[in-house]
Amino acid sequence: xxxxxxxxxxxxxxxxxxxxxxxxxxxxxxxxxxxxxxxxxxxxxxxxxxxxxxxxxxxxxxxxxxxxxxxxxxxxxxxxxxxxxxxxxxxxxxxxxxxxxxxxxxxxxxxxxxxxxxxxxxxxxxxxxxxxxxxxxxxxxxxxxxxxxxxxxxxxxxxxxxxxxxxxxxxxxxxxxxxxxxxxxxxxxxxxxxxxxxxxxxxxxxxxxxxxxxxxxxxxxxxxxxxxxxxxxxxxxxxxxxxxxxxxxxxxxxxxxxxxxxxxxxxxxxxxxxxxxxxxxxxxxxxxxxxxxxxxx
Numbered sequence: 001x002x003x004x005x006x007x008x009x010x011x012x013x014x015x016x017x018x019x020x021x022x023x024x025x026x027x028x029x030x031x032x033x034x035x036x037x038x039x040x041x042x043x044x045x046x047x048x049x050x051x052x053x054x055x056x057x058x059x060x061x062x063x064x065x066x067x068x069x070x071x072x073x074x075x076x077x078x079x080x081x082x083x084x085x086x087x088x089x090x091x092x093x094x095x096x097x098x099x100x101x102x103x104x105x106x107x108x109x110x111x112x113x114x115x116x117x118x119x120x121x122x123x124x125x126x127x128x129x130x131x132x133x134x135x136x137x138x139x140x141x142x143x144x145x146x147x148x149x150x151x152x153x154x155x156x157x158x159x160x161x162x163x164x165x166x167x168x169x170x171x172x173x174x175x176x177x178x179x180x181x182x183x184x185x186x187x188x189x190x191x192x193x194x195x196x197x198x199x200x201x202x203x204x205x206x207x208x209x210x211x212x213x214x215x216x217x218x219x220x221x222x223x224x225x226x227x228x229x230x231x232x233x234x235x236x237x238x239x240x241x242x243x244x245x246x247x248x249x250x251x252x253x254x255x256x257x258x259x260x261x262x263x264x265x266x267x268x269x270x271x272x273x274x275x276x277x278x279x280x281x282x283x284x285x286x287x288x289x290x291x292x293x294x295x296x297x
Contacts, residue, residue, distance in 0.1 A: 003050065003057055004290025005042050006105060006283065007031060007066040009080040009131050012038075014045035015286040016053050016060070019294075021115050025052035026283065033082045039091045046096065058097035063293025064088060065108030065285045069149060073102045080131060101293045105285050106152065107143055110136025111297045112288025113236050113278060122233045125152070125226040126284075129219065129241035133175040133182070135226060143297040155179065159221040164214075174225070177218025180241055186211045198244055215241070216251030223256065223275045224266075238278040249277050 001024065006013040008031055016025040027048035032041040042064070050057050066088060068078030073089025093099040110126035117124070119141065126136040135152035137144040145151050155175030156168055163172025164186050176182040180194035187197045187208065200208035223235045241248065253272045260267040278284065291297065 001053070001055065001060050002290040002294040003046055003060040003062045004108075004286040004288070004293065005046055005062070005064045005100075006108065006285035006289055007038060007042055007064065007081070008105065008285070009067060012041040012045050013283050013286040014042070014049040015283055015290055016049050016055070017287055017290045021112070021287050021291055023283065023287065025049045026286075027052070031081065035083055035086045035091075038081050038083060038086070039088070039095070042092065043095050046092075060098070061290075061293040061295070062092065062096065062098050062100035063108070063289035063291065064092065064100045064102045065105035065289040065292075066102060067105055070102050070104055071149075073100070075102065101289075103143075103289065103292050103297075104136075104145075104149070105289075106134045106136040107145065107297075108136075108288035108292055109238065109285035110138050110152075110288065111143055111291060112284035112286070113238065114138040114141075114288075115291055115296065116282065116284065116287065117236075123230065125230065125232045125235045127219075127222055127226065127235050127237050128239040129178055129180075129237065130239035131180045133179040133218075133222065135222070135235075137230065137232075138297075139230065139232075154222060154225055157225055159218070159225075174218050174222050178215045178222060178241070182218075183211055183215060186214070194241060195243075212247075213251070216248060216255060219248065219252040220255035220259075220271075223252065223271055224259070227269055227271055227274060232274075234274050234276050236276050236278050238284065242277055249275070 012031045013028045027045045029045045032038045068075045075086045075088045124138045133155035158172045160172030166173040166176035183194040183197045201212040256272040
């Protein structure tokens with residue numbers, strides 16, 4: 001069996017899985033803020049999940065997915081965790097007696113989604129619409145990180161030079177259009193969430209409606225960028241924003257179909273059919289982290 005820990009911006013999810021990735025135990029806790037609190041939440045969730053199936057963490061392989069840049073088990077620039085630099089692998093090893101494999105959380109989720117879809121020699125982009133926007137890439141059955149670990153950071157791709165200015169200072173970025181932070185940045189109301197913007201649009205607020213329409217444009221554009229760049233078999237869409245439901249996915253599909261209607265080339269790529277929403281409750285990041293620890297990816 002394998003232990004996987006997904007350290008997210010709001011929650012830490014630990015699972016124990018079997019050799020096929022089936023979840024045997026799971027524990028979810030709020031994520032901490034700052035290095036000590038992040039480690040404490042990860043350890044508590046991991047120990048609780050292992051206790052459910054009567055095993056010691058040190059007897060399992062361990063994998064961790066986390067926001068930020070990861071090099072040799074050291075996490076840097078995980079801003080939503082208030083972590084500038086943390087030797088996460090070293091801290092977990094000291095506490096549990098086994099050294100974990102640590103990877104970026106979107107990469108871990110991409111691997112989890114890919115394995116749950118059957119694996120094989122296929123290519124898949126895992127498009128995460130959460131607080132931010134990024135993609136994890138599995139090409140011909142292997143995770144692809146790029147030469148500097150920046151592969152899939154398409155949130156910084158500008159799709160409209162006249163679009164809204166994002167937190168990175170660039171206009172019309174995909175993350176600004178189609179992420180929770182992007183929606184609230186455009187909305188400009190202190191303390192609001194992306195869900196608040198969606199609710200305001202549903203209540204008839206014209207500016208909120210325009211922002212939500214932009215989110216559909218951003219999602220459709222992200223799918224288009226990923227397929228045109230990598231020609232992946234499918235783009236799996238996941239993350240907190242997918243709780244918005246069929247309106248978001250349906251709106252993006254209508255745009256993809258409209259673009260296809262004007263371009264025989266885009267029509268030949270069947271973009272809308274290659275976009276697949278993921279079930280919201282499947283803990284793909286924790287499963288993928290567990291399988292990374294077990295030597296996959």
